[in-house]
Amino acid sequence: MTAFVLVSGPFTGGWVWGEVAERLRAAGAEVVPVGLTGMVDGPPGGPETDLETHVANVVRAVDGCAADEVVVVGHDYGIHPALGAADRRPGRVARVVYLDAGMPGDGDAALALVPEGAVAERDGFVAPPSGEEWRRWGSLDGVPAEALARLDRLAVPQPARTLTQPLRLTRSPFERPTTGVLCTANGNGIAMVEMLVATGPPAFRVLAGPRVGFLELATGHWPMLSAPGELAGALLRAAADEGHRVAAPEQASPAHAGSFLLDVAERPRVREGRVDLHLPEAEGPRPAVLFVHGGPVSPGTRPTPRDSPTLLGYARYVASLGAVGATLDHRLHDLGDYPRAAEDLAGAVELVRADPRVDGERIALWFLSAGGLLSADWLAAPPPWLRAVALSYPVLAPPPAWRAVHPRFRPAEAVSAASPPVVLTRAGLEHEVFATTVEAFVGAAEEAGAALDLVDVPLARHAFETLDHTAETRAAVARATRAVLGHLEG
Template identity: 50%
Template structure:
């Protein structure tokens, strides 16, 4: 019989697990929802107290076992993963598996504060560093700041708010200390409406993200639920099914899912696969972080330029860098084949908090492109892909006369709920709602994740309300990053049509 120890996250206690625990019990398992003493004790309680409490639960379950050692699974939600991992470390061999419910991996020496989704709050609390302070629980309408509430019924949200308690800051400030003993196998439950999906995890693996690469090993599995950050409230049945399957060792593995495959191999990530259109194999001109692809036969007349902006986040040190990805190279060469200068660049979007740095890099790159004597400085287009979508906002707002068009392919048009980024400078919907923005071509894929699709829908609704000139090119059967994986006629036609519309803004005489 499996024994599930259900560990709550910030501001919450055992009450959040009641429905899930009932489903597990109905399936023949035992469920132990716990309250962490840090939340009960108030000021002065810390991570060590929460770890010790879970060690006591683990010991009690083993002591109560009459015959064989129990199959004990620790299930932890957001902050709860820190005491869960700490307890498993102190009781090696007694925990069969740790299940992370919509929470990232933890590391030795890192405090739980690092996992808070709100960047500004992390910085303020870290600067204050007052161990006797408490973090007040959210008001009813403020829970989305801590994670998507998608799917949570109104009554459950009322109960969550009514039973929430202040979180002692000391539980967040103290680093997790591990002995180095092997930890049990782990399972991640990804919540798609909070922005975490198997597709994004695999994409990060192919980008070379060291944290994700560490998870590409036997014993680490994943499940995905189409719900928000509180699946125990929004989908207790689905979560219970996933927990039972995780306890049995089931789930998706990242082993052989990426990282070391060559472009063109089966399963290669889209950005590394061969570009879907035949383009001229013209050389690049590398200038710092810029690559230029210049049309042949230039007669000295300056040409318009399209700057292609890669998405991300892409870890620093990833190889190849984005401007060498076949997708970006393919787009730039396609532009050159159409008679305009194609430009790619590497920018510093290495984390979801790095949009300001990436925006500065892009602005510098555009200035350098406009200064090139072969470029018509009055006819520039910017073309954004995937996670660079929020970088469209400053350009939509500035509306320089030389910026003839913006384009975006499968874009993320606002920071996702789980990112904890609330920077008004990078919210394009708020800009287009005011109208008066440059022409915009948006390539929308049909097989998009729900969280990303929601940002696109909100952007288009805002553009419609503001009368902003946004044209949509749909690719109903294509997935995110389709250029290297979907070489169907509809996908090729969509890329050609998007390019035709951008060129129509750059070179109206054509």
Template identity: 55%
Template sequence: MTVFVLVAGAFTGPHVWRDTVARLTVEGTEVHTVALTGLGKRPEVPGKAIDLETHIADVLAVIDSVREQAGREIVLVGHDYGIHPVLGAADRRAESIARIVYLDAGMPRDGVPALAAVPDRRLRKELSERAAGSGERVAAGELPPPARDEWSLWGSTAGLSEAALAAPQPLGTLLQPLRLTDAVAAVPVTGVLCTGNGPGMEMLQMMVDVGDPALRALAEARVPFLELPTGLWPMQSCPDMLADVLIEAASGGGRRLTFGGTDRPPAHLRPFLLDVPERPRERTGNTDLYLPDGPGPHPAVVFVHGGPVPAGARPTPRDWPTLTGYARHVAELGVVGVTLDHRLHAVTDYETAAADLAYAVERVRADPRVDAGRIALWFFSGGGPLTADWLAAPPTWLHCVAANYPILSPLPGWGMVDTRFHPVRALAHAGQLPVVLVRAGRESGEIAATVEEFLTEARRCGANVEIIDVPDGRHGFETLDPTDEAREAVHRAVGSVLARLKAKGP
């Protein structure tokens, strides 16, 4: 018999599982929800500091009460922060655990505290500094639950009508490092992805293909994944769907990431959807130029790749078929095509990537074969947040900003709420700078939400935004979906950008 042991995330307790438990019980499974000390359970010793070991002991107590009865397969479900005590307990009872389910949770490592997974960077920094200076006094304190309008700082609230009942999170549970041996590595695992709060399978596969080491390890381990189209709290937003997914997870069901073992190239290295003739390139530093025929000076389009892309990815983005395909295509049409590599290796690297881009643009404008007064910037995917600087203060020589399937506001798990890399907030300052936005109809929910937020702001402030849709296109459709519809969209987008570059006047 399958026995589920459910451990909730930060600030929440057993009550959040109520509806999911009811559905699982109807389906004939046994369910136990863990009351973590301070989050549904009173401390055994009043006044004693509550830390991660306390919560691990809470989970162990439930496991031990269940495993006393033979014939039961224990499935531990760790939601968000809850994966930390789940892993700590499973490491000590590995022989008793049939499977661990990561419910929209990160991948904790030995020696790393849960604080490292807190999305809000300012809070992480503040607590780290306080812990370094105050030690035990901080560990004995509490972190108040988010205010009603602050839950989104911790994850997407998609599907929620109101915040769940919440309790303060004991600080020691976030500050104490998780300690693991190799025992837990033998326990089968399944990941459940909430696609309103983070990437789905297609996006994870792309990240595997470009070389993300942690995800490649999951692909090699054949870890199955399941998806839920909701935010961070599926037990509140879609409890019945969650119950069904947990039952499937317990049986080992789900899709698996792939790595190697096939002759087909990964999605980002497949051919560009247009048959574009080869052209010579000139490579200087992090920048490649594809020059048109004729003496010039010519307008230029700088193509800015997305990310994050692991530092060791090969080939680097400026050699990916989508980027080189666009650059060669515009060069064929009389405009300098520029590709570059920037150092967006993690979501903490946007400042570095922005500096790389600004430096490359100035080098391009200084080239005598380039018309320095006629430049367009074209962004892709995770490069979208880099548009913010150019929208906030458009230089006179910038004639157009284009973006394909872009991220246009920080995603819920990034912890970048008060950041300059927020195109939605920057758009009001763009004036009538033309923006060409190419939307993929089969976009992931989390990215599509940022695009809709951007378009809502565009309507509010009267921004000059042209939308080109690829209804059946996916994120990265230029190499994934070589359809007539997608080719037509590329021709329209290129034509629109070049028309603005070649138009008379400033």
């Protein structure tokens, strides 16, 4: 027999698992919905209640199980105490299930995954949302009106220290069997995981481990309310070690390995701080294109983005055509780092414009991948010297699961008729969750009357410059570059 220890997300309690628990018990499982201290069905708690308190709650639930095999399920915030308990009872917890949850490690606080502006602490507690405000914590897709009303009625303030105290682990959570149950209407899915493993920071490579599996649910962030039967089935499959295994990539990151699709000669390069300038042969101040990489990129990644084949290739290509090709290493190391990366970008722009080899009145910014979110500031309030914004296979609105991204970074909401001309390169084989944001941006740009030049590459993938060396992709890069440089003329 299997025991399921169910750990709920913020502001809720064991009650939220009611229908799921019934179905699991009907299948012969032992089920323990945990009542966390300070929550509606847990022991009373005050401002002193912290994450360690909730870890102790889950440890007691694990210790009380009669079954030989214990599966701990953590939803949203609940993954933090779930992992803490599994770390303290390695011999009892056979598997951890991440239910539409983040990937915290040792030293991470839950607050890092909380949506910007969603937390207002008062007297040591964080007030729960209500009604449509729940959307800031995840998609409400499929949640019946009655269930949402019950969520409102039973939600209670969360002790703030449960969100701010760092999680403490003595080993990697992925040393034990692990299952991710992904809610696709919330922007999570197996395709997203595969993309992160293939192109994201090295930390995501653990998701390709042999003991890690994934299951999908076609619903929003609250499957215990929107699809309890399907969720119960997924948990039973997880306990049986079913689920999709993600293959390890042949290379760590296409953007940081391989070769650029065009054969371009090296140009003289000047390095100042985080910025490199690749210089053309032409004399006198020249227009410049500053390339902005995506991410998040781990601080220890080598080569750094500006030394990657993609950015080197673009910068040298632009320089061969008579403009200064500038590249930047910004500090987008985590989804919460967009404000810091924006500061780095603003500083890089000032440095580039001030260089005597650059015509500071003729600048273009070229954003790639998730760096596209950084374009929002420049689209919303463009300075007169910004002649064009280029976007290649960009992310133009945070997917629902990217809750840590500051709400300021939403290009699809920032674009207007006053925005500079936009050159947008769309990869036909783009990840669906990213392609959706691009289509929303195109619709918003067209409705606003923004100047938009679309470069479509039907058979290209995300980061195609080092993945797809074809006549089609080469032509697309050449066309996009000519369009950008055309806006810099005169």
